[in-house]
Amino acid sequence: xxxxxxxxxxxxxxxxxxxxxxxAILPIMTVVNYSVQDTFGNNQFFWNGIGWFQELxxxxxxxxxxxxxxxxxxxxxxxxxxxxxxPLGIAVALSMPREGWTVALCLVxxxxxxxxxxxxxxxxxxxxxxxxxxxxxxVVNRLGIDYNYxxxxxxxxxxxxxxxVWHWTSLVALLCYAGLKSIPDAYYQAxxxxxxxRWAVFRTIQLPKMRRVLLIAVLLRFMDSFMIYTEPxxxxxxxxxxxxxxxxxxxxxLALGQFDLGKAAAMSLVYNLIILAICWVxxxxxxxxDAERERIEA
Amino acid sequence: xxxxxxxGRSDVKPVAAPLAANRALxxxxxxxxxxxxxxxxxxxMLPIYWLVNMSLKTNMEITSGxxxxxxxxxxxxxxxxxxxxxxxxxxxxxLTYVLINTVLSIAxxxxxxxxxxxxxFLGDKHLFFWLLTNRMAPPAVFxxxxxxxxxxxxxxDTPWAVALAHCLFNVPLAVWILEGFMSGVPRxxxxxxxxxxxxxxxxxxxxxxxxxxxxxxxxxxFCFMFSWVELLLARTLTSVTAKPIAATMTRTVSAxxxxxxxxxxxxVLTIVPGALVIWFVRNYIAxxxxxxxx
Numbered sequence: 001x002x003x004x005x006x007x008x009x010x011x012x013x014x015x016x017x018x019x020x021x022x023x024a025i026l027p028i029m030t031v032v033n034y035s036v037q038d039t040f041g042n043n044q045f046f047w048n049g050i051g052w053f054q055e056l057x058x059x060x061x062x063x064x065x066x067x068x069x070x071x072x073x074x075x076x077x078x079x080x081x082x083x084x085x086x087p088l089g090i091a092v093a094l095s096m097p098r099e100g101w102t103v104a105l106c107l108v109x110x111x112x113x114x115x116x117x118x119x120x121x122x123x124x125x126x127x128x129x130x131x132x133x134x135x136x137x138x139v140v141n142r143l144g145i146d147y148n149y150x151x152x153x154x155x156x157x158x159x160x161x162x163x164x165v166w167h168w169t170s171l172v173a174l175l176c177y178a179g180l181k182s183i184p185d186a187y188y189q190a191x192x193x194x195x196x197x198r199w200a201v202f203r204t205i206q207l208p209k210m211r212r213v214l215l216i217a218v219l220l221r222f223m224d225s226f227m228i229y230t231e232p233x234x235x236x237x238x239x240x241x242x243x244x245x246x247x248x249x250x251x252x253x254l255a256l257g258q259f260d261l262g263k264a265a266a267m268s269l270v271y272n273l274i275i276l277a278i279c280w281v282x283x284x285x286x287x288x289x290d291a292e293r294e295r296i297e298a
Numbered sequence: 299x300x301x302x303x304x305x306g307r308s309d310v311k312p313v314a315a316p317l318a319a320n321r322a323l324x325x326x327x328x329x330x331x332x333x334x335x336x337x338x339x340x341x342x343m344l345p346i347y348w349l350v351n352m353s354l355k356t357n358m359e360i361t362s363g364x365x366x367x368x369x370x371x372x373x374x375x376x377x378x379x380x381x382x383x384x385x386x387x388x389x390x391x392x393l394t395y396v397l398i399n400t401v402l403s404i405a406x407x408x409x410x411x412x413x414x415x416x417x418x419f420l421g422d423k424h425l426f427f428w429l430l431t432n433r434m435a436p437p438a439v440f441x442x443x444x445x446x447x448x449x450x451x452x453x454x455d456t457p458w459a460v461a462l463a464h465c466l467f468n469v470p471l472a473v474w475i476l477e478g479f480m481s482g483v484p485r486x487x488x489x490x491x492x493x494x495x496x497x498x499x500x501x502x503x504x505x506x507x508x509x510x511x512x513x514x515x516x517x518x519x520f521c522f523m524f525s526w527v528e529l530l531l532a533r534t535l536t537s538v539t540a541k542p543i544a545a546t547m548t549r550t551v552s553a554x555x556x557x558x559x560x561x562x563x564x565x566v567l568t569i570v571p572g573a574l575v576i577w578f579v580r581n582y583i584a585x586x587x588x589x590x591x592x
Contacts, residue, residue: 027443115572
């Protein structure tokens with residue numbers, strides 16, 4: 001069923017367009033404006049051209065080096081998060097009970113971490129992982145492993161990753177579960193008649209059916225881990241040293257801590273362009289997958 | 299986008315049974331599944347339990363040694379939050395901007411979602427992508443320009459600043475969730491109503507709205523939730539009078555040393571709104587997080 005073409009529909013969309021433009025385009029223009037200027041305070045601005053961008057993208061300068069290392073840390077973090085959360089999420093989704101009241105119970109308990117304010121997520125792990133008063137830190141230290149997330153960079157990374165796995169794996173699991181639920185009964189019956197193994201069922205029925213939701217899950221998890229701010233800020237504050245200073249933390253420090261407007265603005269733009277590019281790739285892939293499926297079903 | 303939506307919808311069948319047939323295939327592994335699920339849920343619940351546990355202890359008990367449950371249950375931390383204005387005003391401020399944001403987002407999104415679900419129009423796909431990029435844009439990028447923008451128009455440190463700022467990601471979200479529910483309503487209903495002489499506004503309010511009431515509920519829940527969990531923008535756009543609870547928590551802790559029990563109690567109270575309504579939206583959680591596209 002195709003929808004009729006009607007350009008007057010724009011009148012309905014206009015309010016949304018206006019409010020999102022007000023909170024998206026206007027601020028971005030401010031950022032563009034700052035990114036080509038320098039200031040010495042007193043609201044006096046000087047034209048700086050592409051100076052900030054040159055400095056930012058030149059790894060030999062101090063700003064460039066700082067940017068590159070935060071970018072690398074953020075990419076590494078996103079990669080680790082995806083490698084852990086996607087397989088774990090699929091495993092959890094496959095382990096969901098089939099029916100009965102336990103389904104609802106599992107759904108509710110799994111969703112709980114998703115609904116906790118991000119700073120409280122940080123606080124929960126700050127407390128839980130402390131060596132003196134936190135269960136996790138205490139147990140790990142009792143096991144004879146020297147563990148202190150405020151002092152040791154590796155421990156800080158591990159804690160942040162475990163925290164993120166705790167916080168967001170349920171999202172992947174819930175999305176996969178939604179994909180699994182849409183598989184018709186007949187598919188499993190056919191597989192049973194063919195005597196397919198558990199692995200074959202997963203490989204040829206469940207995984208292809210989950211492809212679309214997995215794509216969304218990867219997109220969401222990548223984007224959200226790429227712009228993570230609050231949780232590590234509360235947990236480690238970017239430390240020890242700069243070990244867990246991700247791009248967002250670096251940017252906020254620069255913009256609101258030092259009020260280094262030009263540098264911060266240039267960094268914002270580059271950061272945003274990276275996001276935009278990745279977003280576009282995902283969107284294209286997603287649209288293609290949808291179109292392909294539509295062709296098959298038609 | 300026409301195709302993507304139609305396809306997406308065909309997935310959302312309210313079926314719970316089909317996986318049951320799979321049981322025979324995985325018969326001997328049922329125990330393995332239960333083990334995985336139990337371990338995972340245990341992993342999820344332990345840190346939350348620890349927070350609740352700490353909120354019921356005195357600071358003496360917390361710092362003097364590890365106890366797995368409160369030996370001497372005290373509600374002093376909660377009483378302090380509910381009686382000290384600097385604490386409970388944080389919750390009121392947060393709720394204020396969250397509610398304003400929810401109402402704004404839904405009100406703006408309703409007509410747009412209707413347009414997306416019923417018509418094709420010039421640039422609809424581009425508009426869709428643009429809205430998506432706003433959901434993905436890092437709040438850190440917007441913190442500084444928002445600060446300038448809302449200072450310039452005199453809204454800084456009011457709930458309106460935060461409510462408007464959160465529209466950046468909540469309006470697109472509401473559009474998508476509502477659009478999903480609206481496309482589930484057959485278009486014949488619109489046509490029949492028009493033939494029966496209903497004007498469009500009357501049709502929308504009298505007939506259409508009751509049909510998508512659950513969609514409005516789900517969209518409102520997610521707007522509420524995403525505004526409630528966000529801290530960076532909320533903290534940047536307020537200083538004293540509209541300070542959200544999240545900021546109260548961080549600041550008080552650094553100023554008065556570490557009052558762990560109080561911090562834990564404040565944390566537990568921020569989980570309550572989500573925990574209260576989660577039961578009613580349990581089947582829509584994936585939909586809400588995936589921008590209505592599951």
